[in-house]
Amino acid sequence: MDPFVTVNCFCLMPNENMHSLMLEVGGRARKASRELARARSAAKNQALAVLAQKIRQQHEAIAAANALDLQKAREHGYPESFIDRLTVSAKVLETMAAGCEQIAQLPDPVGEVCGMHVQPSGIKVGRMRVPLGVLGIIYESRPNVTVDAAALAIKSGNAAILRGGSEAFETNKILGSLVREALFESGLPQDAVQTAPVADRDFVGEMIRARGLIDVIIPRGGKNLIARLKSESLIEMIHHLDGICHTYVDAAADLDMALSVVDNAKTQRYSPCNATETLLVHEAVLEAFLPRIGAVFKEKNVEMRCDEKSLAVLNAAGIAALKADQKDWDTEYNAPIISIAVVESLDEAIDFIAEHGSNHTDAIITNDLTAAQRFLREVDSGSVMVNCSTRLADGFEYGLGAEIGISTGKLHARGPVGLEGLTSLKYIVLGHGEGRR
């Protein structure tokens, strides 16, 4: 997308009703955010435990609401993959409940004080970790995100306005009401988590313009949704757009390790954003390595789209592959397809990633310490890895305990975003009557 063109997709025409609704919802969220910000950890954890319990107890009511959404979706002829994501199966339901319990067990990030020191004037200066305020979470028709996002918001002391896909409206409504009950029964403000009160798409347009009411927009979902929101949002966003991840097999790579890591990075699952889309191979190990990984990809029916050099080596080894187009280097396949390019040096690999990467996750396979250090320092991605699979770029794998998403932005939080990414540090200053001289 041309970075200089703003595409207006949401809410071109002012909609007065939607605007007043946003002011109402946002005003309640802002008020609740102040109460939740000072809530005790015990109360927040209790709300999460109660929510887990309610999700399990109310499985029939949830299934009934979900059935309404599913029926409509089938009538609209949505594809099976869509229906799949919309379905709250017994397994999805248990995962949601268990997720709440896990988040309850994480340490509370709020209130941590760090860096206190005394300045020459006599004041003590440090920083305190506080919630961001009100999160605006916009996502597609996956009802599990409603519970995940609510739980992360509650634990991190943030109020949240949740706007899921309109096709999941009934399911989200009942899940939202369970969240409100859990908050109420734990002595917390019910308005701390609100689901969008209408299925109307214009509400999204209002959310991304609600400056002063929403502090950050967090979109989860397809690239088109996120690209549109990014073009129009007047509010800062935590998001990722593309996941064009590279694995670079260096001249000094352990080739057995490279084989298993590249295999995992591409084929363990094809759809996630942290799957490797482009393999870079140093020409010194091209002949020794490429036919081996090519055989693995052939076996697993992974289509290979190659530059000239790598195509020649694969063909010579009797492995069929395609010639890559220029646009392959900038494509996130999320599919059993990999692009392959040969580089003559570490510098060329780093340049290639700078040109074609998406600041998401990139890995080097090497035993050369200098190469590893340069790659770690110079590759400008949220996660930079040595000798492991890009598929490990994940909040759980990093020990964050939970994840609201992965950020490819360069400010605030980079890479997987957990509870800490939903907070920031403000300065606190303790004096004894000091003034400015």
Added chain:
Amino acid sequence: MDPFVTVNCFCLMPNENMHSLMLEVGGRARKASRELARARSAAKNQALAVLAQKIRQQHEAIAAANALDLQKAREHGYPESFIDRLTVSAKVLETMAAGCEQIAQLPDPVGEVCGMHVQPSGIKVGRMRVPLGVLGIIYESRPNVTVDAAALAIKSGNAAILRGGSEAFETNKILGSLVREALFESGLPQDAVQTAPVADRDFVGEMIRARGLIDVIIPRGGKNLIARLKSESLIEMIHHLDGICHTYVDAAADLDMALSVVDNAKTQRYSPCNATETLLVHEAVLEAFLPRIGAVFKEKNVEMRCDEKSLAVLNAAGIAALKADQKDWDTEYNAPIISIAVVESLDEAIDFIAEHGSNHTDAIITNDLTAAQRFLREVDSGSVMVNCSTRLADGFEYGLGAEIGISTGKLHARGPVGLEGLTSLKYIVLGHGEGRR
């Protein structure tokens, strides 16, 4: 300003020339940013030392360029305060040079690694501090900002595109060329710091739309400039809009301390954004405190705009004051004017600040530990203070060594922003061949 209305002030009509110019300048900056990000501290510090030297040596050439700008500004009939800010006096020149030397002495924030730990899978996960990339700094006709911003960018490993007010074009041009020479002589890429190549205002419009070329926009200047940029920028910003700072004198305040702190917070200088604009007084100390500070303000010709209760107390003490309008509570005076309101409780003070504050800096004067702790935790500002003057909210006073500005945003950096605020943390992961299971 209505938060839902986008005002289009810059570059309504696409300007092809300006757009290509931006692509050129931005492309050079992006390339240079990668070189600067991996530059050694010694080279960056040398560039700053050389720059200081050149500023002192070239004082005549700088004065000549400045004279051209000053002549034009006088012809345009700009007010004396404007001419003042535009003038590079011998003192301003020495301050610029000394600033470069001070920044050279600060620790280099880039490359710091923190939080390394081993995960169950075997991978080691931590974070590395890295530059943001390319800074777009937009400011008014104060040539000293050109050197300040260049020095902070170089030290933090960021490339910068500097767009100062067009009235300072000639002065900025020569200062920019000295920066380039200093970079070149220190073995660093000259394009790491570029001043806007044209005085055309449309260039600002291009900068704030240059996604992928500029990573963060940092505006410095008047509220109107910043509000306009905020409405239109497609790029994240580090900025502050309003500085409506409060000092709250609690029921448990030491009134002698309150007197000197409130005096300092309001009168030490009137124009800075961290000067207190609203005084809140607990009614328990109203009679004992308000006439004392009122006498100080009267003596210093500070106009008092009061709610009913405080007006009555001042009048009873024979001190003239005005009745406040509703809009006084939301006004940043930057002048010898203070608004005064009485509150019945700490809660009311915190609520008042939540309603009328600007997330900048707020202080409580109290000896009550619980009140101090609640204020610190619950007031949602970049700087929250106990028993000292809001005027201390400043990068130098906090020990940051330098400051690019103060942020009232809630993501990334809050409060005074120094070198660390021009960097962020990316994840680094060290493995031994691990893959996702």
